[in-house]
Amino acid sequence: xxxxxxxxxxxxxxxxxxxxxxxxxxxxxxxxxxxxxxxxxxxxxxxxxxxxxxxxxxxxxxxxxxxxxxxxxxxxxxxxxxxxxxxxxxxxxxxxxxxxxxxxxxxxxxxxxxxxxxxxxxxxxxxxxxxxxxxxxxxxxxxxxxxxxxxxxxxxxxxxxxxxxxxxxxxxxxxxxxxxxxxxxxxxxxxxxxxxxxxxxxxxxxxxxxxxxxxxxxxxxxxxxxxxxxxxxxxxxxxxxxxxxxxxxxxxxxxxxxxxxxxxxxxxxxxxxxxxxxxxxxxxxx
Amino acid sequence: xxxxxxxxxxxxxxxxxxxxxxxxxxxxxxxxxxxxxxxxxxxxxxxxxxxxxxxxxxxxxxxxxxxxxxxxxxxxxxxxxxxxxxxxxxxxxxxxxxxxxxxxxxxxxxxxxxxxxxxxxxxxxxxxxxxxxxxxxxxxxxxxxxxxxxxxxxxxxxxxxxxxxxxxxxxxxxxxxxxxxxxxxxxxxxxxxxxxxxxxxxxxxxxxxxxxxxxxxxxxxxxxxxxxxxxxxxxxxxxxxxxxxxxxxxxxxxxxxxxxxxxxxxxxxxxxxxxxxxxxxxxxxx
DNA sequence: AGGTGTGAACCTTTTCACAGCT
DNA sequence: AGCTGTGAAAAGGTTCACACCT
Numbered sequence: 001x002x003x004x005x006x007x008x009x010x011x012x013x014x015x016x017x018x019x020x021x022x023x024x025x026x027x028x029x030x031x032x033x034x035x036x037x038x039x040x041x042x043x044x045x046x047x048x049x050x051x052x053x054x055x056x057x058x059x060x061x062x063x064x065x066x067x068x069x070x071x072x073x074x075x076x077x078x079x080x081x082x083x084x085x086x087x088x089x090x091x092x093x094x095x096x097x098x099x100x101x102x103x104x105x106x107x108x109x110x111x112x113x114x115x116x117x118x119x120x121x122x123x124x125x126x127x128x129x130x131x132x133x134x135x136x137x138x139x140x141x142x143x144x145x146x147x148x149x150x151x152x153x154x155x156x157x158x159x160x161x162x163x164x165x166x167x168x169x170x171x172x173x174x175x176x177x178x179x180x181x182x183x184x185x186x187x188x189x190x191x192x193x194x195x196x197x198x199x200x201x202x203x204x205x206x207x208x209x210x211x212x213x214x215x216x217x218x219x220x221x222x223x224x225x226x227x228x229x230x231x232x233x234x235x236x237x238x239x240x241x242x243x244x245x246x247x248x249x250x251x252x253x254x255x256x257x258x259x260x261x262x263x264x265x266x267x268x269x270x271x272x273x274x275x276x277x278x279x280x281x282x283x284x285x286x
Numbered sequence: 287x288x289x290x291x292x293x294x295x296x297x298x299x300x301x302x303x304x305x306x307x308x309x310x311x312x313x314x315x316x317x318x319x320x321x322x323x324x325x326x327x328x329x330x331x332x333x334x335x336x337x338x339x340x341x342x343x344x345x346x347x348x349x350x351x352x353x354x355x356x357x358x359x360x361x362x363x364x365x366x367x368x369x370x371x372x373x374x375x376x377x378x379x380x381x382x383x384x385x386x387x388x389x390x391x392x393x394x395x396x397x398x399x400x401x402x403x404x405x406x407x408x409x410x411x412x413x414x415x416x417x418x419x420x421x422x423x424x425x426x427x428x429x430x431x432x433x434x435x436x437x438x439x440x441x442x443x444x445x446x447x448x449x450x451x452x453x454x455x456x457x458x459x460x461x462x463x464x465x466x467x468x469x470x471x472x473x474x475x476x477x478x479x480x481x482x483x484x485x486x487x488x489x490x491x492x493x494x495x496x497x498x499x500x501x502x503x504x505x506x507x508x509x510x511x512x513x514x515x516x517x518x519x520x521x522x523x524x525x526x527x528x529x530x531x532x533x534x535x536x537x538x539x540x541x542x543x544x545x546x547x548x549x550x551x552x553x554x555x556x557x558x559x560x561x562x563x564x565x566x567x568x569x570x571x572x
Numbered sequence: 573a574g575g576t577g578t579g580a581a582c583c584t585t586t587t588c589a590c591a592g593c594t
Numbered sequence: 595a596g597c598t599g600t601g602a603a604a605a606g607g608t609t610c611a612c613a614c615c616t
Contacts, residue, residue, distance in 0.1 A: 022505075025607060031501040035480055049575065058482035061575095062609055069577055077576045078616040094501050095508025102500065113399035114496070119480060123497040124504065163507055164500065187510060188503035194321055194405060196344035204506045206499050210400070211409040213492050214388065214450065215317040215380050217474035218410065219308075220490045221449055222381025224473060311585060335597065347597095348587060355599050363598045364594040 022093070026067045032057045033064070034090045035123075041083050049080040091124070101128035103162045103186065105177050106169035107137050107147050110192055114168055115142045128160040133173065150180060157184035164188045171195040178205075308379070312353045318343045319350070320376045321409075327369050335366040377410070387414035387448045389472065391463050392455035393423050393433050396478060400454055401428045414446040419459065436466060443470035450474045457481040464491075 036056035040048055050068075054061040068075065071089055075081045091097060102125050104115055114120075115130055130147045132138060140147045148156060156162070165181040167174050167189060174193035181189060188204045191197055194212075197205050322342035326334055336354075340347040354361065357375055361367045377383060388411050390401055400406075401416055416433045418424060426433045434442060442448070451467040453460050453475060460479035467475060474490045477483055480498075483491050 023607075027505050028498075028502055030505070031495070031498040032482075034501070035495075035498075036482075051575085056482065060609080062611095063607090065576065066578080066608080073577095075576050076616070077614075078574050080575070093505065093508070095504045095511075096501065100500075100504055100507070109402045110399045113396045116395045117496060119497045120500065123501065125497070125500050164503055166500075188507050190499050190503060196318075196322075196342065202510070204503055206503060208494060208496070208499060209317070209321075210403060210494070211405045211411070212314075212317040212321075213476050213494060214386075214406065214411050214452075215320070215382065215409065216314055217450055217476060217490055217492060218381045218386055219313050219316070219379065221386065221474050222379070224488070225381075309584075337597085346587080348589095349585090351598065352586085352600080359599095361598050362594070363592075364596050366597070 022070055026070050029067055030090050037083055037087045045083055047080040048083055096124035099126050100164055101126050101160045101162045102164045103129045104166045105131045107132045111168035128162055129156045153180055154184045166190045168192045308356055312356050315353055316376050323369055323373045331369055333366040334369055382410040385412050387412050387446045388450045389415045389448045390452045391417045393418045397454035414448055415442045439466055440470045452476045454478045
C-alpha cells in the first residue's frame, strides 16, 4: 500500500489497550512460526523455547522473541512458550479463526495446480469458486468445483462472502480480472501473473512471480561464479548484444570480479545442516 | 545465507573498479524492471524516464533511480534511460546472458504446472530435466521432457551443467531432495515445499509458500474488518479454542480495535488505478 | 540455571531534495 | 527545461546483551 501514514496516531490512542501496528516484517514471519508450531504440536511437544522454535522456522531466536513480544505474547521465563496457546494467538492475529473463502480466477496450467493444492485447505482457506473467461473451460470440474464464467463473479462473491482473490491468468488478462474482483468486493489479491496491478486504496495485492525468483537466484549464481571462476579481472562474456547503441561499458566496469569480502547478500539463513528436519504431512502435488 | 560479513573489505579493494555488493533489496527489484523494460521495448519505446519506468514496475522513481545508479547505470540527464541498453545491463548483472539450466524435482500437481510454465523459458531459463521419486511418474513425458528417477540426478546434473534446482515435492521429501541436489552440485534452490531447508554455506535457497502468501493477506483482511466493523471495543470472536490451557487473554487485550491511524503496513504500492496497464504476452497456464 | 522480554546499538532501505549534466 | 545521480535525513528492521522472572 502507499498510504503515507497520517503521521499522528502511533501506538495507543483512546483507552483501548491495543497494540495495533505489527511491523510488516513480523507479519510476514508469523505464518512461518505457525507452520513450525503445528509441526511441533503434531510431535506432541507442549512447550518450546525461542531457540527451538526459531530453528524450526529458519530464523534466529532474537528475531523470534521480538516478533512474539509484539503480540504481547505469553511466554514463560525459564520455560518457553506454550505451543497450543501460541498457535491460537497467531491464528487469531492472522485472522485465521474463520476459514476464509477464496476465489481463483484462471484455470490454466497453474490455476489447475492451485485449485488442487491441499495446503490452502489445511491452512485456513477454502477455495470457494473457480472462474475463467474461456467458455471452453467453463463447466469443467476440478477437485469438486465447477469452473464458472468470470461474469458470474459478482453474484458468487456476494453469496460466498469472498474477500480474497487469486489471479492465475495470463498477464494480459490480469488487470481486467483485478478490476472485476475489486468491483465484486474483493479487498485482497494474490497475483501470479507477471505484471503490476493497479488497484484502489484499501485493496492489498501480493505478487508471486516464479521467473523473478529464479532470476534472483541467477544473480547469486552469477556472483558466485565470478568469485570462484576469475578471482581478479578478465570477464568471460559481456552481455549478449541485443541491438543497443553505445558500447556496453558498464559490465566491463566491474561487477564481475569481486575483491575480497564474501557475499553477505544471501537469501536464506543457511542452517548448519543437521538435526532438525521438521517433517510435514502437507503435500504440494497429487 | 548467514555468512556474517568478515567486517572488512567493503567496496573496492585492489585496483579493480568493481561495484560489487548490490543491496539485496535492489537485486530483488531488478527483475521487475527488466520485465517492464521488455514491455516497453515491445511497444517500440527507445528511451524511458525514471518516472515512467518506475510506474511500470510498481515502485517510485526515487527508488528506481537509486537502484539503477547502483549498477553504475547509464541514463542521460534531461532525457532518460536507453531501453535496450538498460535491458542488456540488467540481464548481464542478473547473469541472464546465458540460458541457465534448471532441474525440477517433483512432478505432482504443482510440478506439472511448473514444467509447463512458459515464463521460465521466455525469461532466461531452460528446464533441463524433470525428476520424481515415484516410479509411477518416471517415464511420463511432460512438455517434451521425460520424467527421470531422482537417482539419476547426479549424472544428469553433470551432463547438463545444472546449477539451479526447483523443489516441488511434498514437505516430507523436500530436505532429502535438497540434500541430493546439493550433492549433485546445485548451488541455488527454489523451494515450493512448506518447510525450512538446511543447506551448506554457499548454497542459496529461496522459498515460495503459497499458503503463507494468503495468510499474510488474511492478516490485512482481519485488520481492515477490525477497523470498519467495530470502531472501538467489543471483539466479536476470540480465537477458536483448540485445547490450550490458560484463558486466552491476549486477543482480548486488543489488536482488534484500532484507534485512529490508518494502515500503512500494506503490501503494494497502490497505484492510482488509471493509465498504464502494461500488457504482456506471457501466459501462465495453457 | 534457564529462558523470555526489551532497551539500545547497528545496519539496511526508503525517501527527500537538489546539484549538475544535456 | 527536464531528468538523472546522489548526499543526507528518516524510517524500518535486525542484532546485541542483559535485566528480570520462574
